[in-house]
Amino acid sequence: MLGPRGGGGVRWTRTGPAARKAARACGRVYDRGPMVDPLNLPEDRSEAGFGDYKPALGPAQALAEANRCLYCADAPCVQKCPTAIDIPEFIRKISTGNLKGSARTILDANIFGMSCARVCPVEVLCVGGCVYNEMDAPPIAIGRLQRYVTDAALAEDWRYFTAGPASGRSVGLVGGGPASLAAAHELRRRGHACTIYDAGHWLGGLNTTGVAPYKLRADDALAEVAYVLGIGGIAVESGVHIGRDVGWDALLARHDALFIGVGLGADRVLDIPGKQLAGIDGAVAFIEKFKLGRVDLGGVKRAVVVGGGNTAVDAVRELVGLGVSEVTMLYRGDEAAMSGYEHEWKAAKIEGVRSLWHTQPTAYVERDGRVAGLRCVKLGADKRPLAGEEFEVPAELVLLAIGQARLGELVAGLGGVQLEGGRLIVDADGATGNPRVYAGGDCANGGKEVVNAVAEGKRAALAIDRALTASASK
Amino acid sequence: MAFGTSVDLTSNTGGIVTPNPFWLASAPPANSGGQIMRAFDAGWGGAVWKTLGTPIQNVSSRFGALHFKGTRAIGFNNIELITDRPLEVNFREIAEVKKRYPKHGVIVSLMVETRDEWRDMIKRSIDAGADGLELNFGCPHGMCERGMGSAVGQEPALNEKITSWAVEFSTIPVLVKLTPNVDHINPHGLAAKRGGAHGVSLINTIKSLIAVDIDRFVPEPRVAGLSTNGGYCGAAVKPIAMHMIGSLARDPDFGLPISGIGGVANWRDAVEFILLGCSSVQVCTEVMLRGYRVVGDMIEGLTEYMRSHGFSTIEEMRGKAVPQFSEWGELDLNYETVAKIDPDKCIGCHACVVACHDGAHQCIHPAPKAAGTRVPVVDESECVGCNLCQIVCPVPDCITMAAVDNGFKPATWNEFQSEGKPLRPKKGAH
Numbered sequence: 001m002l003g004p005r006g007g008g009g010v011r012w013t014r015t016g017p018a019a020r021k022a023a024r025a026c027g028r029v030y031d032r033g034p035m036v037d038p039l040n041l042p043e044d045r046s047e048a049g050f051g052d053y054k055p056a057l058g059p060a061q062a063l064a065e066a067n068r069c070l071y072c073a074d075a076p077c078v079q080k081c082p083t084a085i086d087i088p089e090f091i092r093k094i095s096t097g098n099l100k101g102s103a104r105t106i107l108d109a110n111i112f113g114m115s116c117a118r119v120c121p122v123e124v125l126c127v128g129g130c131v132y133n134e135m136d137a138p139p140i141a142i143g144r145l146q147r148y149v150t151d152a153a154l155a156e157d158w159r160y161f162t163a164g165p166a167s168g169r170s171v172g173l174v175g176g177g178p179a180s181l182a183a184a185h186e187l188r189r190r191g192h193a194c195t196i197y198d199a200g201h202w203l204g205g206l207n208t209t210g211v212a213p214y215k216l217r218a219d220d221a222l223a224e225v226a227y228v229l230g231i232g233g234i235a236v237e238s239g240v241h242i243g244r245d246v247g248w249d250a251l252l253a254r255h256d257a258l259f260i261g262v263g264l265g266a267d268r269v270l271d272i273p274g275k276q277l278a279g280i281d282g283a284v285a286f287i288e289k290f291k292l293g294r295v296d297l298g299g300v301k302r303a304v305v306v307g308g309g310n311t312a313v314d315a316v317r318e319l320v321g322l323g324v325s326e327v328t329m330l331y332r333g334d335e336a337a338m339s340g341y342e343h344e345w346k347a348a349k350i351e352g353v354r355s356l357w358h359t360q361p362t363a364y365v366e367r368d369g370r371v372a373g374l375r376c377v378k379l380g381a382d383k384r385p386l387a388g389e390e391f392e393v394p395a396e397l398v399l400l401a402i403g404q405a406r407l408g409e410l411v412a413g414l415g416g417v418q419l420e421g422g423r424l425i426v427d428a429d430g431a432t433g434n435p436r437v438y439a440g441g442d443c444a445n446g447g448k449e450v451v452n453a454v455a456e457g458k459r460a461a462l463a464i465d466r467a468l469t470a471s472a473s474k
Numbered sequence: 475m476a477f478g479t480s481v482d483l484t485s486n487t488g489g490i491v492t493p494n495p496f497w498l499a500s501a502p503p504a505n506s507g508g509q510i511m512r513a514f515d516a517g518w519g520g521a522v523w524k525t526l527g528t529p530i531q532n533v534s535s536r537f538g539a540l541h542f543k544g545t546r547a548i549g550f551n552n553i554e555l556i557t558d559r560p561l562e563v564n565f566r567e568i569a570e571v572k573k574r575y576p577k578h579g580v581i582v583s584l585m586v587e588t589r590d591e592w593r594d595m596i597k598r599s600i601d602a603g604a605d606g607l608e609l610n611f612g613c614p615h616g617m618c619e620r621g622m623g624s625a626v627g628q629e630p631a632l633n634e635k636i637t638s639w640a641v642e643f644s645t646i647p648v649l650v651k652l653t654p655n656v657d658h659i660n661p662h663g664l665a666a667k668r669g670g671a672h673g674v675s676l677i678n679t680i681k682s683l684i685a686v687d688i689d690r691f692v693p694e695p696r697v698a699g700l701s702t703n704g705g706y707c708g709a710a711v712k713p714i715a716m717h718m719i720g721s722l723a724r725d726p727d728f729g730l731p732i733s734g735i736g737g738v739a740n741w742r743d744a745v746e747f748i749l750l751g752c753s754s755v756q757v758c759t760e761v762m763l764r765g766y767r768v769v770g771d772m773i774e775g776l777t778e779y780m781r782s783h784g785f786s787t788i789e790e791m792r793g794k795a796v797p798q799f800s801e802w803g804e805l806d807l808n809y810e811t812v813a814k815i816d817p818d819k820c821i822g823c824h825a826c827v828v829a830c831h832d833g834a835h836q837c838i839h840p841a842p843k844a845a846g847t848r849v850p851v852v853d854e855s856e857c858v859g860c861n862l863c864q865i866v867c868p869v870p871d872c873i874t875m876a877a878v879d880n881g882f883k884p885a886t887w888n889e890f891q892s893e894g895k896p897l898r899p900k901k902g903a904h
Contacts (some may be wrong), residue, residue, distance in 0.1 A: 063544055064544055066544075067543045067544035070823045070825060070868050071825070072823040072824055072825065073820075073823075073824040073825065073827055073828035074824050074827070075823075076822065077823075078850065095543060095544070131821040131822050131823040132821070134820075134822060135821045135868075336775060370732055435869035
């Protein structure tokens with residue numbers, strides 16, 4: 001069931017002015033249901049109760065902060081940005097009142113500038129590079145300045161980019177997250193036809209379903225997707241599993257090139273007794289549930305999150321925000337060994353999150369058919385269980401943030417494409433072993449930031465454009 | 475030796491003695507008795523009363539400002555004229571202020587036309603108890619079109635004549651306030667001297683057009699749909715003021731006391747003015763922007779400066795920088811400096827790199843990638859010692875200009891012209 005279904009599919013069902021505006025911005029969207037209309041998200045979804053972790057700057061604050069920027073040459077902040085936004089330039093434009101130019105500088109480098117401004121770990125990227133750090137002065141709040149500009153750009157629908165003249169070439173993009181969307185936007189600027197195939201319902205990938213709500217809410221993520229699609233000419237097929245519903249060969253027959261940006265798979269599970277009990281969930285799955293809908297945590301007083309990465313750190317902070325009174329992070333290593341960002345974990349501790357280090361769950365505890373806790377054992381320095389060091393942790397909710405399944409069979413049958421440890425192997429341009437197939441984002445990098453996905457999608461788009469242009473001129 | 479020096483801030487400007495050298499300039503902050511008494515309470519040593527003459531009618535708006543990178547009003551401009559209050563009210567208030575504040579200086583600024591008017595106004599000022607007079611030969615807007623203000627200040631003969639009338643009628647010191655709207659200040663200062671003035675005050679405001687409203691296409695300040703030129707002042711005019719003050723201070727034919735005006739916003743500015751020969755300084759814009767209270771820091775800062783430099787009186791420090799204010803032809807062409815970057819202080823912003831490449835002589839380069847540092851490298855064989863890098867560097871004392879011994883003996887342009895003294899090879903001139 002590929003191809004435009006002009007009259008067949010259910011299209012925009014809302015008729016309010018915002019929906020109409022979004023629909024106009026998106027051009028033709030083919031789907032069984034609306035995928036990018038924020039109005040179709042439930043109003044009472046649980047994420048709506050979260051406040052802003054880094055509140056928006058007002059005009060006076062933005063101006064004062066912009067005026068502090070030293071306008072470095074060959075600036076370290078830019079070097080730290082995977083999308084190489086010309087940060088001193090966009091900040092200078094804020095200081096002169098050239099906000100539209102400022103947004104152009106950001107969005108030309110990174111069409112997801114709005115969400116990156118909110119979700120980037122700026123402390124270890126641009127802001128971490130600010131030279132003010134070297135003189136013990138507060139670094140420039142680059143993320144908040146970028147948000148100041150891009151919020152205005154999206155709210156007022158400032159548009160800079162138009163589709164290039166039709167090249168007659170077409171690219172299929174598998175996965176509807178930031179990597180594919182950034183790639184499609186770049187390809188449209190160069191005139192190539194684009195179709196995005198997404199297995200889910202909502203576009204935007206983890207930006208829509210996975211980012212902590214105190215950083216970015218689903219409705220804002222969807223508004224940004226609509227803005228990106230606004231370049232026009234990006235067809236979208238959702239609810240389609242490529243490789244299952246549609247074969248790779250069929251897709252290759254239909255497009256001149258493919259981009260794979262499918263992200264990671266489902267949350268991994270702990271294979272211990274009791275794993276089927278209610279009250280156990282994967283962290284990524286749970287986060288999606290409360291971002292897009294309402295979760296009922298009425299019976300949950302204590303929750304445990306297993307893992308030590310950024311998903312685990314997000315999950316513990318989110319559970320606190322959702323009102324769980326006792327939240328514990330349980331990790332087999334310790335604070336020094338965890339891969340979650342230090343600044344995020346620090347914030348979690350301030351919010352009252354507890355920790356159990358060097359701990360491994362051995363079984364779930366059951367009560368009335370639900371999970372009631374975890375049986376655990378302490379690990380020694382050699383990571384082996386210590387005899388006699390067993391204990392129970394009570395919990396009415398257990399979230400697993402111990403990684404996500406890798407692609408495996410998804411790309412089986414796609415000739416030339418190779419995997420390593422579940423990741424697609426790509427070169428510096430995002431090219432796989434198949435000359436017509438490129439990839440980027442989490443499925444290729446193993447799980448990094450939104451800004452990495454955007455950079456990789458854009459980089460692959462440029463490589464695809466070069467390849468298509470070269471083959472066209474033959 | 476510095477610690478413990480007892481400091482006396484008493485200032486004497488041509489016989490006008492005030493408890494400290496900080497005066498309010500003749501301007502809106504010195505418009506009325508109530509204001510001036512509050513200023514004296516805050517610590518100001520003197521005040522030059524807003525210019526008295528035939529009361530005028532003012533316009534709305536009257537002020538405009540130059541804002542820069544988030545700092546408001548680094549420059550300021552006004553089209554306000556002299557007093558708009560009845561003369562009898564002004565004189566009554568002058569008397570009241572002098573009665574209540576006998577030790578503070580009240581200087582009355584005057585601007586009238588005829589000899590008889592000058593005689594009358596001077597008498598009334600003295601009767602009210604004024605400590606001195608300031609002849610407003612400086613106002614560059616509104617009054618000059620009526621033949622007063624800078625119309626007088628720009629014409630040395632007129633300046634001398636009216637000054638001589640004032641000196642003739644006055645029993646108290648007479649200062650002449652000079653306009654900067656002239657090609658060279660010295661003839662005008664000398665004219666005041668020939669007229670018998672006891673001192674001068676400068677600079678008055680600079681003829682200016684401060685801004686254009688880019689949506690209305692009307693310059694500012696906007697009066698209905700039109701605007702006009704105004705008088706420029708504020709922090710941004712300080713260099714112009716200091717040049718003119720220094721020019722008079724070093725003129726051996728001049729030698730009158732100077733009350734310095736123009737961009738004095740804090741004690742540091744005041745120190746610079748005094749080092750350039752001023753006996754007192756006058757402040758308007760900073761007070762208009764921030765109030766009389768700024769004088770507290772001025773007094774404290776100046777006192778601490780004098781103490782730390784071993785000066786016990788204003789007179790001891792006055793003019794200390796004047797001998798070093800020389801002519802280009804007297805500068806040593808063989809003196810050579812190069813920029814040195816302190817690697818421990820450098821934050822790697824590359825401001826110096828871009829400034830040197832685009833604005834100077836292309837001698838500061840990013841370190842090679844392999845060096846693994848963002849501390850730039852100065853090619854000293856190309857560095858002309860221009861100083862731009864030091865100016866743009868955001869870190870205090872990170873870039874210094876180090877003197878280089880190039881083996882050449884000092885040689886000025888004048889010496890080169892007259893004696894053919896050898897000059898070092900030029901740098902950066904290829």
